Amino acid sequence: MTDIIHLLPDSIANQIAAGEVIQRPASVVKELVENSLDANAKHIHIIIKDAGRTLVQVIDDGKGMSMTDARMAFERHATSKIKTSEDLFALYTRGFRGEALASVAAIAHVELKTRRAEDEMGTWLKIAGSKVESQETIFCAVGTTISVKNIFFNVPARRKFLKSNETERRNIFTEIERIALVNPDIEFTVIENDVQTMHLPPANLRQRIVQMQGKGINQQLIEINEETTLAKIHGYVSTPQFARKGRANQFFFVNNRYIRHPFFHKAVMTAYEPLISATENPNYFIYFEVEPDTIDVNIHPTKTEVKFENERALWQILMVTVKESLGKFNAIPSIDFDTADAPDIPIFDPSKSTSMPKVNINPDYNPFQPSYGESTRISKPRLDWEQMYRGFENEGKPMSGSPDADATLFQSNESLVSPKHYQYKEKYILTSVKSGLMIIDQHRSHVRILFEKYLSQITNRKGISQRVLFPERIELTSSEASSLSEIQEDMEALGFEMSDLGNNSFAIQGIPSELQNVDAVALVRSMIDKNMETGSNIQEQMHEKLALSMADFTAIPAGKSLTEEEMLRMVDQLFACQSPNHTPDGKSIITVISDDEMENKLK
Numbered sequence: 001m002t003d004i005i006h007l008l009p010d011s012i013a014n015q016i017a018a019g020e021v022i023q024r025p026a027s028v029v030k031e032l033v034e035n036s037l038d039a040n041a042k043h044i045h046i047i048i049k050d051a052g053r054t055l056v057q058v059i060d061d062g063k064g065m066s067m068t069d070a071r072m073a074f075e076r077h078a079t080s081k082i083k084t085s086e087d088l089f090a091l092y093t094r095g096f097r098g099e100a101l102a103s104v105a106a107i108a109h110v111e112l113k114t115r116r117a118e119d120e121m122g123t124w125l126k127i128a129g130s131k132v133e134s135q136e137t138i139f140c141a142v143g144t145t146i147s148v149k150n151i152f153f154n155v156p157a158r159r160k161f162l163k164s165n166e167t168e169r170r171n172i173f174t175e176i177e178r179i180a181l182v183n184p185d186i187e188f189t190v191i192e193n194d195v196q197t198m199h200l201p202p203a204n205l206r207q208r209i210v211q212m213q214g215k216g217i218n219q220q221l222i223e224i225n226e227e228t229t230l231a232k233i234h235g236y237v238s239t240p241q242f243a244r245k246g247r248a249n250q251f252f253f254v255n256n257r258y259i260r261h262p263f264f265h266k267a268v269m270t271a272y273e274p275l276i277s278a279t280e281n282p283n284y285f286i287y288f289e290v291e292p293d294t295i296d297v298n299i300h301p302t303k304t305e306v307k308f309e310n311e312r313a314l315w316q317i318l319m320v321t322v323k324e325s326l327g328k329f330n331a332i333p334s335i336d337f338d339t340a341d342a343p344d345i346p347i348f349d350p351s352k353s354t355s356m357p358k359v360n361i362n363p364d365y366n367p368f369q370p371s372y373g374e375s376t377r378i379s380k381p382r383l384d385w386e387q388m389y390r391g392f393e394n395e396g397k398p399m400s401g402s403p404d405a406d407a408t409l410f411q412s413n414e415s416l417v418s419p420k421h422y423q424y425k426e427k428y429i430l431t432s433v434k435s436g437l438m439i440i441d442q443h444r445s446h447v448r449i450l451f452e453k454y455l456s457q458i459t460n461r462k463g464i465s466q467r468v469l470f471p472e473r474i475e476l477t478s479s480e481a482s483s484l485s486e487i488q489e490d491m492e493a494l495g496f497e498m499s500d501l502g503n504n505s506f507a508i509q510g511i512p513s514e515l516q517n518v519d520a521v522a523l524v525r526s527m528i529d530k531n532m533e534t535g536s537n538i539q540e541q542m543h544e545k546l547a548l549s550m551a552d553f554t555a556i557p558a559g560k561s562l563t564e565e566e567m568l569r570m571v572d573q574l575f576a577c578q579s580p581n582h583t584p585d586g587k588s589i590i591t592v593i594s595d596d597e598m599e600n601k602l603k
């Protein structure tokens, strides 16, 4: 028998390793620009062709490299930034691993021109597929220019995975945006296909936000600033009046590095809670500074998750800080923000357990009262359930005394008269019932229908999986991964198929067959986030939470127009539900305006 194990050639090993660091043109942009910043550049030009497929070039006026360093820079684990393991500890927020240039050189044609101020001549180096093709001495400006051409030229499988130019371009700008927001004093210029598409002159933070988001944002920025022993927090949040439906600009940074943090996001949203509706999103740009040894940064350069040692205490500090700033701005008319009663930001004492800071809220505050001026929302239609029950009772329907009595109210289609369903504002389905006009919230109704369906799939293990063509990779923090392990079995019951890739990464290989066009990664994330929000060990509760988070994510939104047939089916399915009147989290789905009410109004 011949031996069958052999070592992979370096070039292949490098390509495999490169896949970790360089996933798309945007990763090249990120790594190169971060290197320029590390080299103390003040002006950085980013030149892009074909969304980075054919060229990513970064020109900086940083400190440059010597001839030997220029050559060394492309070796794996070659870095000038870490010498001892203590350095590693202090610096690792940026993820220095000395791998970026080696990785880029493994999968593209790379050209480097660099000169230090103390050298008369610079170095010109060409590398492709990890092989040095030429090295020469040349005249060039102080600083470094790196061109990365034909990304993945030697890894067709990866090239195929690149998305449309529009998507790749968006990814590039996402990276640039995150970097520019922590380096307002640095000038950035972006040139795409020979046209300058972005120019950010040196600025302060507020100006930088305005440069990036447009002038309109200036008037909505409220400064936040808080210093505690646990962290310094500063930045800007938007006035509640500017909260919008849909995507908002929401950024957390820790020690100048962009992070995602669903738990802290919740803290911000809690501060806004009395001021905006659940579907609106505020803008925020929030910067934490903490001791590096109080966070667990996953050193992987492509990850954006960070675990804080004092997460719970920081949650409260953040929530109160934002709330207080909103209050000082006089954005909350009815909350008493007298300084005498202002919440004290607790200085954290790790030996004591923390408690929720007290905020004085006027219990009589009614956001629907007209005295709150222009911004008053349309008042909710008043619903007299008691009267409604009576209305149905009179029609011979038994009234059960159970707390969920309303759940059985509309169960029989008998109470529905001639379905002439009408969709109002792409949000409500109106239909006539014996006692009056029934209004059904289409989104909530769908949430209820899907919730009951998913819940039964989980308990009966009935979900059908559908394999995805291109498995997507999802990177989690260790706490998220452990949250996933709690719900993974139930998710499989729904039809998800996930495989563990190690290092808290997972591949999503299958999704429930009834889901179409969903962002699987976002869906899985939202289910994990929901599970983390309020931990529960009771299986029944976990099942319900899981079913609800999936229903929330997949239900048709307000704003979707429905055909007559879809409305019919929706109403049928709703009344086939066990509890058609409320969403699982207690929001009303249905209201009826009785004939009497209508007549009264029209008198």
Ligand code: ADP
Binding pocket: 031, 035, 036, 039, 060, 062, 063, 064, 065, 073, 074, 078, 079, 080, 081, 095, 096, 097, 098, 099, 100, 101, 102, 143, 144
């Ligand atoms: P790391 O940034 O983790 O050190 P890289 O592979 O990104 O690893 O870069 C390797 C080394 O090359 C850096 O440590 C630095 O010394 C040098 N280098 C890279 N880019 C630049 C640049 N634009 N200007 C000066 N030196 C650079």
Ligand code: MG
Binding pocket: 031, 034, 035, 096, 098, 100, 101
């Ligand atoms: Mg680097």
